[in-house]
Amino acid sequence: MELLGTTTIFLLVCISCLLLFTTWRSTSQKQKQPPGPTTLPIVGNILQLNLSNLPESLKKLSKEYGSVFTVSLGPQKVVVLYGYDVVKEALIDQGDDFSGRGNLPLTKRILKEKGVVTSNGETWKQLRRFTLTTLRDFGMGRKSIEQRIQEEAHFLVERIRNTREQPLNPANFLVHAVSNIICSIIFGDRFDYKDEKFLTLIDLLDENNELLSSVQAQLYNFFPTVMDYLPGPHQKLIENIAKLDQFVLRIIAEHQQTLDPTCPRDFIDAFLNKMHQEKGNSHSEFTTETLSRTTLDLFLAGTGTTSITLRYGLLILQKYPEMAERMQKEIDCVIGRDRSPCMADRSRMPYTDAVAHEIQRFIDFLPFNVPRSVTKDIKFRDYFIPKDTMIFPVLSSVLHNSKEFPNPEKFDPGHFLNANGTFRKSDYFMPFSAGKRVCAGEGLARMEIFIFLTAILQNFTLKPTVDHKDIDISPIAGALANIPRPYEVSFLPR
Known part of the structure; x- marks a missing residue:
């Protein structure tokens, strides 16, 4: 009986020590x-943040809490x-640790975490x-894709x-042109601008x-759980x-019926061939679901970002006609x-190149990058960050760095020009992110x-529908x- 009591006391002491250690470790890490x-x-902190201008809220918090904060x-x-320093250190120097994708609830809901x-x-x-590998096989970064862009x-x-x-909103024209480039790679062909299916897609x-x-x-x-039950634009x-x-699934089905494994026509065909090669692998990542999600990812990314950049660029050049003339x-x-x-x-063409870079820097298309996550428990600048924690590498803080780009809120192609007029490269130019998830x-x-930008200005002069001084180039966040912001412009033949 006495031995049993001693054993019980010993076990209680061990459990207590374990609980104390766990509490201490948790507190220490916290x-x-x-x-x-x-x-x-x-x-959380929502009431302390300006949701209509989150980048400005995070900028203010960085002044109080430093370059790494929660x-x-x-x-x-x-x-x-x-x-810049902390973003570079995370995404490039510790690229593997920060290579996870942090999926916001809305992104997770609509894109399913299955695509690339x-x-x-x-x-x-x-x-x-x-x-x-497949994009390169179908011309990405090569002369063949350049010829497709020239044709479009x-x-x-x-x-x-x-x-x-006649005055018009150029949004659809630009979306159609840009979309046709990625469509030729993933679907095997461009769409006619009057194609009803294509127009519905663009709409x-x-x-x-x-x-x-x-x-x-x-x-x-x-609040995804609550918003799932509420009506609205979401x-x-x-x-x-x-x-x-x-x-996308309908196009995949058509490709399956007409596939010639010896002569893949596009990304979908190449993926279907890969699925066939791994048919006996029950753990294969190459499934119809991952094909449809990856194809949709490429279509969305290859259409939206570039077309919006061009649309924004044409608005800015109306604001500054002297730059367009130069x-x-x-x-x-x-x-x-x-x-x-x-x-x-x-x-x-250093000035034209500088303008193209400055458009991307100035508009700051994805202020927070596409969110990342850490792939394991890590130590970063003496801080503990638990596995799967979502990360916002704020690209605004890099693209609008006042030391690298004087007066960063001003549109100035001089940010990418040397004193002698030659083009100036900058490590701070990260509109496409950096590291493993670039x-x-x-x-x-x-x-x-x-x-596209050069071809438009080669052939047309931009005529705004309002005085160029009244054009608002601030974004809709x-x-x-x-x-x-929506606008109309007339294109006058040169």
Whole structure:
């Protein structure tokens, strides 16, 4: 009996020590975690943040808590990285640790974490490796894709010419042209601008851009369980993505019926071949679901970002007609009026190149990047960050760094020009993110922005419908992206 009592006491002491150690370890780690404002139950720090201008709120918090701090968006804890040094250290120097995808609830709901953009772990590694290789096989970064962009630029110029100087919103024209480039890679062909299916697809994309900027879409990321039961624009957004998904699935089904394994026509064919190769592997990451999600990821990313950048760029150049004129003089000198722009011209056109870079820097399309997460428990700058913690590497803090870019809130191509007028590269130029999750289509996007923008200015002078001094180039801030305000412009043949 006495032995039993001693054993019981010993076990109780061990359990107590274990509990004390666990409590101490938890408290110790909590103390080491990045600082931040005091959170409130359920809402976190939402009442302390300006949701209509979240970048400005995070900028103010960085002045109080430093370059690494924590905010709670509802129940979701987010570690914010603010400034070039800390963003570079995380995404590049510790790239593997920060290579996870932090999926906001709305993104998780509509993109399912199955595609190359939103997946994690082994699924992401295999899909990204395959995607990069396949995109290169179908011309990404090569002369063949440049020729496709030149051909599409010709169609775009002719379409604009047919408007006969009438004022128009160029959004659809630009979306159609840009979308056709990625469509030729993933679907095997471009769409005619009058194709009804294509027009419906583009309308859905355009509507989604508006829906993403709604208050309800932002609230969904903070309170998804509640918002799932409430009506609003976020529900329409979810419906639209489902329609896009069905469109992709129909194209996949058509490809399955006409597939020639010895002669893949596009990304979908190559993926179907890979699925067949791994047919006996029950753990294969290459399934119809991952094919449809990855195809949709590529379509959305390859259409929206570049077309919005071009649309924003044309608005800015209306605001500053003297910059557009200087670009046109450079275009006339280097290219002339009789041939299409090509990438080889860019090295001899430093001002045009600087304007293209400054457009991307200034508009700051994705202020928080696409959210990341840490792949394991890590120590970062003496702070403990638990596995799967969501990370906001704030690209605004890099692209609008006042030391690298004097007067960063001002549009100034001089940010990318040396004193002698040559082009100046900058390590702070990160519109496509950096590190392991850098945008897979960065090279394609740079080609499109340069060739489309140059082709338009080669052929047309932009005439705004209001006095250029009254043009507002401040963005409409959405849940994740900055988009330009709607406008109309006339294209006057040169």
